[in-house]
Amino acid sequence: MMFDIADLHDDALAARLQHRIDRKTKPLGALGRIESLALQIGLILGTEAPRLQSPQLVVFAADHGISAQGVSAYPQEVTVQMVANMLAGGAAVSVFTRQHGLALTVVDCGVAADIAAQPGLVIAKAAKGTADCTLGRAMTRQQCELAIDHGAALVTQLPGNVLLLGEMGIANTSSAAMLMSRLTGLPIEQCAGRGTGLDDAGLSRKVETLSRALRLHEQAREPLDVLAALGGLEIATMVGAVIQAAHERRVIVVDGFITTSAVAVAAALSPAVLERCVFSHCSAESGHAAWLSKLGVRALLDLGLRLGEGSGAALAWPLLKSAELMLQEMASFDSAGVSEKNA
Numbered sequence: 001m002m003f004d005i006a007d008l009h010d011d012a013l014a015a016r017l018q019h020r021i022d023r024k025t026k027p028l029g030a031l032g033r034i035e036s037l038a039l040q041i042g043l044i045l046g047t048e049a050p051r052l053q054s055p056q057l058v059v060f061a062a063d064h065g066i067s068a069q070g071v072s073a074y075p076q077e078v079t080v081q082m083v084a085n086m087l088a089g090g091a092a093v094s095v096f097t098r099q100h101g102l103a104l105t106v107v108d109c110g111v112a113a114d115i116a117a118q119p120g121l122v123i124a125k126a127a128k129g130t131a132d133c134t135l136g137r138a139m140t141r142q143q144c145e146l147a148i149d150h151g152a153a154l155v156t157q158l159p160g161n162v163l164l165l166g167e168m169g170i171a172n173t174s175s176a177a178m179l180m181s182r183l184t185g186l187p188i189e190q191c192a193g194r195g196t197g198l199d200d201a202g203l204s205r206k207v208e209t210l211s212r213a214l215r216l217h218e219q220a221r222e223p224l225d226v227l228a229a230l231g232g233l234e235i236a237t238m239v240g241a242v243i244q245a246a247h248e249r250r251v252i253v254v255d256g257f258i259t260t261s262a263v264a265v266a267a268a269l270s271p272a273v274l275e276r277c278v279f280s281h282c283s284a285e286s287g288h289a290a291w292l293s294k295l296g297v298r299a300l301l302d303l304g305l306r307l308g309e310g311s312g313a314a315l316a317w318p319l320l321k322s323a324e325l326m327l328q329e330m331a332s333f334d335s336a337g338v339s340e341k342n343a
């Protein structure tokens with residue numbers, strides 16, 4: 001697995017892209033964040049005329065041993081039930097990917113139950129769920145590395161140049177919150193949220209449980225150790241997918257709190273990964289805003305979303321498409337014969 005991702009610094013290309021954007025028929029800067037998005041897409045794809053091709057939304061699914069501690073508002077079997085729903089076309093991510101013509105793949109990275117082979121499903125199971133990390137490591141180092149390899153191998157098989165991240169896993173906001181706390185140094189109270197909808201008592205119990213797990217794994221400090229001790233199989237698989245996609249210079253669309261945890265681990269291994277990431281939205285999960293700001297990034301949307309699945313990434317897709325088409329199709333002051341700004 002390659003962890004050294006080159007940074008995208010290309011001042012000449014950045015200047016050419018910015019010039020193209022500035023010559024479009026609009027007051028300077030008037031398309032706001034769509035302009036910076038177009039610049040970013042051009043830099044990732046390494047061209048003044050970027051084309052987004054064959055966008056792939058991948059949902060990484062797995063179960064979490066820590067769900068036995070009552071840290072989620074829903075039971076573990078919802079993971080496999082929602083995978084079935086996604087494949088049958090009835091989940092939010094199924095609807096939004098269909099709406100926008102995005103390819104949808106669901107990956108069983110470690111769902112406790114076995115799922116029958118079927119179209120749209122990839123089986124890349126490093127284990128049948130993680131162990132309860134309040135009692136020991138969530139994954140062995142071997143399982144964790146196998147999951148990372150699965151994610152990288154999967155991306156090499158996907159067409160196109162855009163990867164949209166989604167995930168499904170009951171209790172995975174617990175893993176993501178612990179990763180956030182350990183990677184950022186923020187106290188767990190600022191990282192853990194209500195997830196699928198815990199009440200106040202449930203949230204207190206979750207914070208107490210996660211504090212205990214963090215104390216048990218006090219020694220885990222290096223990114224891959226932290227991931228193995230506290231992470232999830234879907235998160236580890238996403239880490240591999242993100243690193244591979246960054247290496248191949250794909251545009252990576254990051255969804256909510258859990259997909260951010262995978263990107264944060266990947267960025268801890270190789271910071272230039274972040275230059276390839278577009279953050280679709282700021283999740284309503286309470287730690288997400290602080291994490292985005294710690295990472296030094298800004299999300300496109302703020303819609304109160306807290307679903308996961310890649311639903312936010314799919315909703316943000318038309319904005320990426322508009323940024324691409326702005327560069328491609330919008331006239332310039334010269335081509336349209338529009339008068340320039342007053343001197």
Ligand SMILES: O=C(O)c1ccc[n+]([C@@H]2O[C@H](COP(=O)([O-])O)[C@@H](O)[C@H]2O)c1
Pocket residue numbers: 071072073074167168169170171172173174194195196197255256257258259283284285288305306307308309
């Ligand atoms: O993406 C988010 O920001 C997000 C926030 C809260 C919940 N989720 C989804 O809800 C599940 C995890 O919530 P929980 O309460 O079981 O830890 C998992 O399937 C996620 O996809 C996702």
Ligand SMILES: Cc1cc2nc[nH]c2cc1C
Pocket residue numbers: 074078082167168169196307308309
């Ligand atoms: C119903 C349901 C759908 C989900 N999609 C992603 N996480 C989820 C959690 C639940 C509980």
